[in-house]
Amino acid sequence: MEEETENKVTLHGTFMSPYSKRVELALKLKSIPYLFVQEDLLNKSQTLLLHNPVHKKVPVLVHRGKPISESLFIIEYIDETWRNGPQLLPRDPYRRSKVRFWASYIQSHLFDAVMKVVKTEGEEQERALAEVKEKLSIIEREGLKEIFSDTDGKPTVTNETMSLVDIVMCTLLSPYKAHEEVLAVKIVDPETVPGVYGWLSAINETDVVKDLSPPYEQVLEILRAFRHMSLSHS
Numbered sequence: 001m002e003e004e005t006e007n008k009v010t011l012h013g014t015f016m017s018p019y020s021k022r023v024e025l026a027l028k029l030k031s032i033p034y035l036f037v038q039e040d041l042l043n044k045s046q047t048l049l050l051h052n053p054v055h056k057k058v059p060v061l062v063h064r065g066k067p068i069s070e071s072l073f074i075i076e077y078i079d080e081t082w083r084n085g086p087q088l089l090p091r092d093p094y095r096r097s098k099v100r101f102w103a104s105y106i107q108s109h110l111f112d113a114v115m116k117v118v119k120t121e122g123e124e125q126e127r128a129l130a131e132v133k134e135k136l137s138i139i140e141r142e143g144l145k146e147i148f149s150d151t152d153g154k155p156t157v158t159n160e161t162m163s164l165v166d167i168v169m170c171t172l173l174s175p176y177k178a179h180e181e182v183l184a185v186k187i188v189d190p191e192t193v194p195g196v197y198g199w200l201s202a203i204n205e206t207d208v209v210k211d212l213s214p215p216y217e218q219v220l221e222i223l224r225a226f227r228h229m230s231l232s233h234s
């Protein structure tokens with residue numbers, strides 16, 4: 001019982017945050033029981049502010065009473081603390097550096113471009129869409145062979161092999177069909193980026209992603225509301 005309290009894991013997040021979702025995926029992949037605390041970002045809890053005084057953002061993972069923030073660092077912490085279950089980062093230093101490189105590329109370049117497509121319209125949106133397509137073709141051409149070096153660049157993703165970079169890609173673009181429907185644009189074209197298309201399809205086929213994804217209609221609703229709010233504030 002004492003050990004249970006010591007090992008207690010709490011995640012402060014929000015239902016809609018892709019960053020919180022990354023941590024939930026990592027916890028589920030490792031079969032780690034956790035308590036989810038739903039935060040209201042317009043009225044953040046004292047606990048969240050105390051645990052993440054620098055950024056004041058979700059997600060924050062609290063393990064044995066100690067807080068960790070920033071989704072990518074939390075995932076690394078989880079992987080290093082719970083050695084059982086699937087490895088989220090390869091142990092080999094070179095392969096590990098490649099997984100980190102591409103996770104960081106998706107996080108800092110592709111993520112912003114996709115967000116811009118959702119938040120804009122007209123010519124600005126067209127420019128943002130061209131940027132997304134360029135980044136996706138860089139991943140197609142240069143990324144897949146490094147991320148999936150074991151399978152000659154062919155994406156294979158299962159609950160047992162899902163890695164940090166799969167998690168980051170998943171929380172950005174696994175609902176790309178909903179993006180395409182709401183925005184009436186093609187984002188992931190199987191003709192031009194067949195590998196990326198196959199990668200996302202494989203991610204969406206895993207049990208862990210199916211379990212954590214909200215129903216399609218709800219994703220549409222959330223995206224529409226987010227787009228409406230962003231356009232009316234611009």
Ligand SMILES: N[C@@H](CCC(=O)N[C@@H](CS)C(=O)NCC(=O)O)C(=O)O
Pocket residue numbers: 016017018019041056057058059069070071072
């Ligand atoms: N770099 C952070 C980003 C986290 C983030 O942007 N969280 C958003 C929710 S999706 C947040 O807490 N926003 C509240 C705020 O900015 O006040 C990570 O990877 O964890």
